[in-house]
Amino acid sequence: MSIDLKTIKHISKLSRISVAEKKAEKLEGDLNSIFEFIEKLNELKTENVEPLTSIAETTLKLRPDEVKSKNLREQVIKNSPKENEDYFVVPKVIE
Amino acid sequence: MSDITEQSLSELVENIKSKKLSSSEATNAFVQRSEKSKELNAYITEDYANALIKAKKFDEKPNLNLKLPGIPMAVKDLFCTKDLRTTAGSKILNNFVPTYESTVTQNIWNEGAILMGKLNCDEFAMGSSNETSFFGNVQNPIDKNLVPGGSSGGSSSAVAAQLTPITIGTDTGGSIRQPASFTGTVGLKPTYGSCSRYGIVAFASSLDQAGPMAQNVKDCALLQEVISTYDEKDSTSIDFKRNEYSKELTKDIKGKKIGIPKEYRVDGMPNEIEELWKKGIEYAKDCGAEIIDISLPHTNYALPTYYIVAPAEASSNLARYDGVKYGFRAEGENLIDMYEKTRSEGFGAEVQRRIMIGTYVLSSGYYDAYYLKAQKVRKLIKNDFDEAYKKVDAILTPSTPSSAFKIGEKTNDPVSMYLNDIFTVPVNLAGLPGISIPAGHDAKGYPLGLQIIGKAFDEQNILNIAYAMEEKINFKKNITDWWIK
Numbered sequence: 001m002s003i004d005l006k007t008i009k010h011i012s013k014l015s016r017i018s019v020a021e022k023k024a025e026k027l028e029g030d031l032n033s034i035f036e037f038i039e040k041l042n043e044l045k046t047e048n049v050e051p052l053t054s055i056a057e058t059t060l061k062l063r064p065d066e067v068k069s070k071n072l073r074e075q076v077i078k079n080s081p082k083e084n085e086d087y088f089v090v091p092k093v094i095e
Numbered sequence: 096m097s098d099i100t101e102q103s104l105s106e107l108v109e110n111i112k113s114k115k116l117s118s119s120e121a122t123n124a125f126v127q128r129s130e131k132s133k134e135l136n137a138y139i140t141e142d143y144a145n146a147l148i149k150a151k152k153f154d155e156k157p158n159l160n161l162k163l164p165g166i167p168m169a170v171k172d173l174f175c176t177k178d179l180r181t182t183a184g185s186k187i188l189n190n191f192v193p194t195y196e197s198t199v200t201q202n203i204w205n206e207g208a209i210l211m212g213k214l215n216c217d218e219f220a221m222g223s224s225n226e227t228s229f230f231g232n233v234q235n236p237i238d239k240n241l242v243p244g245g246s247s248g249g250s251s252s253a254v255a256a257q258l259t260p261i262t263i264g265t266d267t268g269g270s271i272r273q274p275a276s277f278t279g280t281v282g283l284k285p286t287y288g289s290c291s292r293y294g295i296v297a298f299a300s301s302l303d304q305a306g307p308m309a310q311n312v313k314d315c316a317l318l319q320e321v322i323s324t325y326d327e328k329d330s331t332s333i334d335f336k337r338n339e340y341s342k343e344l345t346k347d348i349k350g351k352k353i354g355i356p357k358e359y360r361v362d363g364m365p366n367e368i369e370e371l372w373k374k375g376i377e378y379a380k381d382c383g384a385e386i387i388d389i390s391l392p393h394t395n396y397a398l399p400t401y402y403i404v405a406p407a408e409a410s411s412n413l414a415r416y417d418g419v420k421y422g423f424r425a426e427g428e429n430l431i432d433m434y435e436k437t438r439s440e441g442f443g444a445e446v447q448r449r450i451m452i453g454t455y456v457l458s459s460g461y462y463d464a465y466y467l468k469a470q471k472v473r474k475l476i477k478n479d480f481d482e483a484y485k486k487v488d489a490i491l492t493p494s495t496p497s498s499a500f501k502i503g504e505k506t507n508d509p510v511s512m513y514l515n516d517i518f519t520v521p522v523n524l525a526g527l528p529g530i531s532i533p534a535g536h537d538a539k540g541y542p543l544g545l546q547i548i549g550k551a552f553d554e555q556n557i558l559n560i561a562y563a564m565e566e567k568i569n570f571k572k573n574i575t576d577w578w579i580k
Contacts, residue, residue, distance in 0.1 A: 003455075015410065015454045016417070017447055018435035030448055030509055031455075037510050038399045041468055044475070051470035052477060055301055055526035056288045056331050063327060075194035079421035088419050091430050 003031050099124035104166065104261045104314035105341075111157075111164050118157070118165025121260075122150035122209060125167045129211065129258040134578040135234045137253040139172045140180050140213040149209045161207035162321055169259040171250045172213035173220055174200045174305070175294040179210065183296040184218040184228040184246075187416050187423045187441030197294025198326045199263060199305045206321050211259060215249030218443045219413065220270055220298045222246050223515040224505065227445040232502050235278055236574050237541055241499045244274030250308050251278040255574065261309045261318055265295060267302045268401055269495075269519025272531035275308055276494035276544025279533040279572055281315045281561070282308045284519075286551045287526035288333030291326035299408035300331075302401075302523040312532065312562040316340035319554060338555045346563040349383035353547075353560070354487035358394035359518060361496060367537045368493045375491055375534055375545045375564070382563040387487050391479040396472050397521040398513060403456050403469035404524070409446075410453025416441065448509065477525045484550050489557055492518050494531040494544035518546060528554050532561045533570040540573055 008027050012019040019027065073086060082089040099121055102110070110116035126143045146167055153165040175181050175193035182188045196204075204210070217227040225233040225248025235243040236256035243252040247264030251274030254262050264271040266284035275282025283306045290305040297303065307318035320341055325334040355376060360369070376386055418424035418437030425440045427433030442450070456465035483490065496517055505512045522529040527548055534545040545564070549557035 007455075008451075011451045011455045011458070014458060015447075015450050016431070016434045016438055017442070017450065018439040027448065027451065031452065033508075033510055034402060034448075034452060034513075037513075038402055038465070040399045041396060041403075041472055044393075044396060044472060046468060046471040046475070049471040049474055051467055052474040053470065054331075055477075056333055058288075058333060060330055061327070061334070072194075076420075078194055079191055081418060081422070081424035090419055091427060091433050093430050 003028060003035060100128045100257045102260070103310045104317060107166055107260055108162070108164065111166070112159050118150040118153040118209065119147065121165065122146050122167040122211070125211060125259060129169070131579050132256055132258055135236060135252050135256055136231050137214055137233055137249045137256070137258055138169065138212045139182055139184070139215050139230045139249070142179055142210055142212045146209050146211045153207065153209065158207060162317065163203065163206040163208040166208045166260060167211045168203065168208045168261060169211040169214050169253055170200060170262055171216050171247050171264045173216055173265050173296045174263065175296070176200055176210060176213065179213065181213065181296070182230070183220070184216045184230060185442065185446070186229045188296070189229070189423060191422055193294070195294060198291035198324070198328060199295065199322045202322050202324055203263070214253055214262065217246035217248065218446050219296065219409070220246040220265055220267055221409070221445050221449055223269070223273060223512055224500070224502070225249065226502065226506055227443055229443060234578065235499055236578065237278060237499065239577060240502050241541070242277065242502055244277035244499065246270040247274050247308065251275055251280055251282070254278070254280050254308050254310060261307065261314050263305055263318070263322065264308050265303055265305050266523065267298050267405060268523050269516040271306045271308055272494050272519050272529055272544070272546060273515060275531045276533070277499035277542065279542030279570065280308060280310060281312055281530065281532050282306065283315050283319055283530045283554070283558070284522065284528060285319065285323060285554055286528045288331055289323045289528070289552070289554070291324065291329040291332050293326055293328040297412040299405040300412060301408060302405060312558060312565050313341060313344060315530070316344050316558045319558070335552050340555055340558055343555055344562050345559050346382070346566060348560050348563045351384045351489065351556070351560060352387050352487040353379050353384045354387050354389035354483055354490040356389050356391040356394065356483070356490060356492060358391050359492045361517060364496050368496060368543065371535050371543050371545065372493050378564050378567040379491060379560070381567050384560070389483045389487060389490070391483060391521070393472065393475045393479050394521060397476055397524055398517055400469045400472045400476065400524060401516070401520045402452070402513060403465050404473065406449040406453035407457050407466050408453070410450045410457065413446070413450055473524050476521055480525045480527060488550070489560055490548040492546045492548065494518060494546040498537045498539065498541035498543055522548050527551055528557055530557050530561050532565055532568070534568050535570070536573065
């Protein structure tokens with residue numbers, strides 16, 4: 001299979017990364033050579049193989065549902081590029 | 096007493112404990128050497144003034160029972176450090192100052208160590224040469240314009256050049272072991288679940304592990320026993336019995352069965368690597384180990400599997416960088432435009448490439464063909480190791496298929512860059528511990544490493560084998576301080 005410019009545009013939209021025309025052409029080449037490399041997996045028959053979904057073969061530990069961190073408002077907002085009092089500010093969404 | 100920055104971690108600890116050396120003297124010596132070594136570009140953020148203050152405070156009331164009493168240390172800039180900028184080598188986190196501390200670094204400070212600064216790395220740990228960092232290339236102290244490996248390139252350069260007595264890196268596909276191999280240092284990637292991932296900037300969550308990078312195996316064991324703790328803040332942290340690795344370290348590996356996997360003899364591998372591997376086998380035999388030929392039949396499928404699993408997880412982890420809650424924001428005409436411009440200007444080319452691969456393999460209609468397929472092959476790779484460990488206690492391989500290469504040599508061909516990790520990636524996919532130790536030099540005089548892979552949770556065993564082999568190898572460091580004017 002090969003990835004064309006239309007697919008690049010589609011992935012760029014899904015990834016929320018804007019891609020200019022020139023960059024798209026470079027990506028097309030790079031991604032195709034990477035996928036050519038990945039296609040090697042098709043040599044293997046895997047119908048009867050269970051997928052590995054967790055590398056640590058343990059069950060999740062239970063813990064009491066207690067609030068441990070309090071009053072983090074200031075910390076949460078501290079690194080925001082734009083804020084107003086206790087709110088993150090983004091471009092207008094509703095007209 | 097030899098020059099302070101020449102001393103290993105273990106020597107520094109001993110000298111501070113016996114009051115032959117103060118923390119201020121030690122910290123000052125490493126700060127001075129770091130100041131003189133700016134050309135290496137190993138640091139992203141320096142915190143020298145605070146380090147000296149902390150050292151002075153330590154000396155006023157020294158607690159000599161700690162494992163790292165007053166020891167200065169710089170760490171990879173992927174670990175969140177409270178109130179000190181943490182960038183992950185990315186423009187998108189250029190101004191990010193964490194309000195909390197990673198568990199691994201907290202463990203280190205709890206044992207008395209002092210933070211000197213944050214070390215350079217590939218952007219979001221995605222790279223094998225430190226060339227994807229927003230903060231520029233790092234020089235390998237071995238030779239000018241040589242890459243230090245990656246992604247923990249600032250860490251490997253700083254340890255090899257003795258700017259810090261020891262450090263920590265992170266390893267998702269080889270990012271501790273490959274740079275250790277390129278710089279003639281020791282690097283341990285622990286078992287998945289051994290070190291907490293809490294507060295480490297996430298790349299691929301089912302593969303990421305923190306680990307020590309050191310001058311020698313004993314120092315590596317000491318730091319591993321400090322950083323490896325069960326942590327309820329990381330749901331994949333595993334509660335198992337952890338050793339006091341440095342105390343239980345022994346060179347007695349008589350009768351240990353060491354496997355040699357035939358599939359690691361890859362096409363086009365330089366003869367020097369083959370020779371090094373043969374020498375390694377002889378050293379292991381000299382130490383009393385028994386050598387057994389084994390097979391890991393799916394080795395060739397590890398890299399293609401990795402380049403589905405890792406980007407898929409990365410695309411999901413990096414969705415959080417949207418210019419709203421923290422980090423860089425580019426202005427846009429509307430919300431979507433702001434997201435797209437922020438991510439396009441904030442991420443570098445390699446990170447964008449991997450996010451897009453990951454997005455594609457997880458997208459509707461392709462999930463089964465790529466991601467599910469990769470998870471199945473990952474299972475086969477893990478089964479290979481499980482089978483091998485019925486016959487052997489550990490596995491010996493080269494760490495990398497070549498020595499360090501020149502800056503710029505592989506940047507235009509992503510696949511040739513990815514091939515660097517051919518011997519290290521299977522270990523991450525199977526969640527196992529692996530250690531790289533310096534074992535020789537190539538014709539150019541550049542260091543080459545050997546890797547010892549262990550069973551899950553069997554760090555002590557591979558540390559012991561590395562410790563025994565280290566003595567037989569007797570590696571000679573070959574660094575001239577060319578960057579100090």
